[in-house]
Amino acid sequence: AKEIVRVNSQLQRRVITELPLRMFEVETPAGKQLFRIFIKKLDELLPVADMSFVDDPELPDLICYATHGILDYIIELVTEAMLAARARESERISRDDLALAFEKRHGRHHANVNPFLIGGPKRRLDQFGEPFYAFFDSANPIAYEPKTIKHRVSRGSIK
Template sequence: METSLDVLKVNPQLSGRIPTKEQLTLFRHDNQYLDFLQELEELLSHVFDRQSHLTDPDISDAMFYATNGVLDSIMMIVRRAARLAITKNAQCIEKVDSADAFQRYGRLHQTGKGKDFNPFLIENFSL
């Protein structure tokens, strides 16, 4: 599969529309990753009444395992989980929402390839 940079190299018109090209690196399981999850939590506070506890060790570890630290994959799971929670009028994203989001999204995309199980279904998941 082609990378976005390969596409831009062969398509000068498209390349001209994107003058600045940035490469996002994978998150490591460190404070920067947890800070990012905390920022997401703060954004979600505008939508939900209660915290979703994304930085709790079992949820942050499960998210990291599920996504390999890929920003797009983290966002896809969180967005899908939020949609599911909103649909059932929940007060926050619950672990079951993340499990369902991973099941529906992750298994169909690169995120879930090579994963033997859904980490959000494991109680007190730890890396």
């Protein structure tokens, strides 16, 4: 999109092109605090009667892990979870609703890394075979850590 704006002087006057959308993170105290504020505000805005994410102190972190902190994925996950809650005629989003939303987004083959299920990982899902293993966002280059050859090959291939 920057290339299109760059060649059109009218668009250059009207569009801000250097406003990066950072991913959320919960690995630092400041990141965790910012994400919790965002999740609380999102929870307040949801069209359900009861607050869903404030009673469980672990839930905001799990939402961040399940979405890699990407705003679009967060909204998609919460929307799907809200639809699941409504389907069971509840005015509150549960962990089960979030687990179903995660499964819908990433498929059943990622059930072993669903952070909303009992025993699910409590970390970013960026290991080999996980949803965000090969994720790279040029707007967030600091978050990218190239995987070593050991992590890129499947078991038994190259040692």
